[in-house]
Amino acid sequence: MTTNKLSVTIERGSDAQEVFEVPAYDNQTVLDVVSWVQQNADPTLSYRFACRVGMCGSCAMMVNGVPRWTCRTHISKVLKGNAVTIGPLRNLPVIKDLAVDMDPFFDKWVGAEGVHHGALTRDDPIAPVDEDSAPRVEANAGIECINCSVCYAACDTVAGNADYLGPAALQRAWTLLNDAKDEGRLAILDAVSGAGGCHNCHSMGSCTLYCPNELDPMSAIAGLKRETARNFFKRGR
C-alpha cells in the first residue's frame, strides 16, 4: 500500500466533469477506483457492476477515451501520470453518470436473430455436435461473448449509423449460423442483410482490438458477408 493519490476525473452528464482524489493501492482495478469514489466521496455517483470477475459484462466504461471492462482492468495499466478519466460507454444513451441504457444493444442482439431457432422437441434425441467440424470451430470462436458492449462502444460505424446492428449482435448471428443445433439459417441471413446489417461494416477492427475476451467480431462479420453473398447468387436476392 502506498500513500499516493490518484486524480480521477469522472464524466457526469454531457459536459460535466468532476475530479476526485482517490488513494492508490498496489492492487486496484478501475472498478475499485469508481467504487471508492461512490463509497467514500460521493454516494450519489451512479455506475453498474455485478460479478467483478469479468463474467457478467455489466461494468464496461470509457477509460481514457477507450472502452474497457473496468473490473479486469488494473488501474496501473491506464494511468497517465497519476490521472485517469472515466466516462459512460460510448454509442449508448446515458441514464446517469456512468450507467448507460443497454436496451439498444440488446434490442439489436434480437434484431440480428440472436435467439435460438430450434426444430426439435423434448422427445427427440439430442442432436450430436461434432466438436472438430469446421462450422463448430467457427461457432466456438465467438461464443464466449459476455455482452459487455465494449465492441459496440468501440465501433465507429455504430457511431455514424444508428441503425447498424453492431459487432456483438452480428457475431452472435454468425455463431448461430454455424451451430448444428440452430435451424434459423434463412431468418439469420435475412436479418443480417437489412439496412442495419453486416454489409455496413467497414472492417475498421475496433471491435476485435478492444474485445476484453479477445474475440474477433470483425472476422465473424466478414463470414456473414461471405455467406450472404453466396446466398445472394444462389437465391437471387
Add this chain to the structure above:
Amino acid sequence: MLSLRLYMLQRISALLMAPLVLGHLGVMIYAIQGGLSAAEILGRTQGSVLWFAFYGLFVVAVSVHGAIGLRTVIHEWGGLKGPVLEAVMWAIGLALFALGARAVWAVTFAAGLGA
C-alpha cells in the same frame, strides 16, 4: 443503411473496375510514349466499338460504385437518410454517368470533331 443489394452492386462494380483500371493505366503509359496529342488519342478511339465498350462499361461501373460509396459517406458523416439520401445517391450516379457517357461518346462516335 447499406442493404445486401447495394453491397453486391458495389462489389460487382468493383470487380469490373479492377481490370478496367489496369487496362486504362496500361494504355496511358503506352499512349504517352513519344508525346501525347489529341489526334493520336482520337485516332485510336474514333469509330471504335471496342473502346466504346471498354470505357462505356467503365463509366457505368464508376457511376454505380461511386454513388453507393458516397451514399454511405453522406449518411455516416452527413446524417442524411430516407428518401433524401436515396435521391442524392441517384443524383450522384446519374451525374457521374452523364459526365462519363458524354466524354465516351465524344471520343468514339460523335460527329464533327475531325481528328
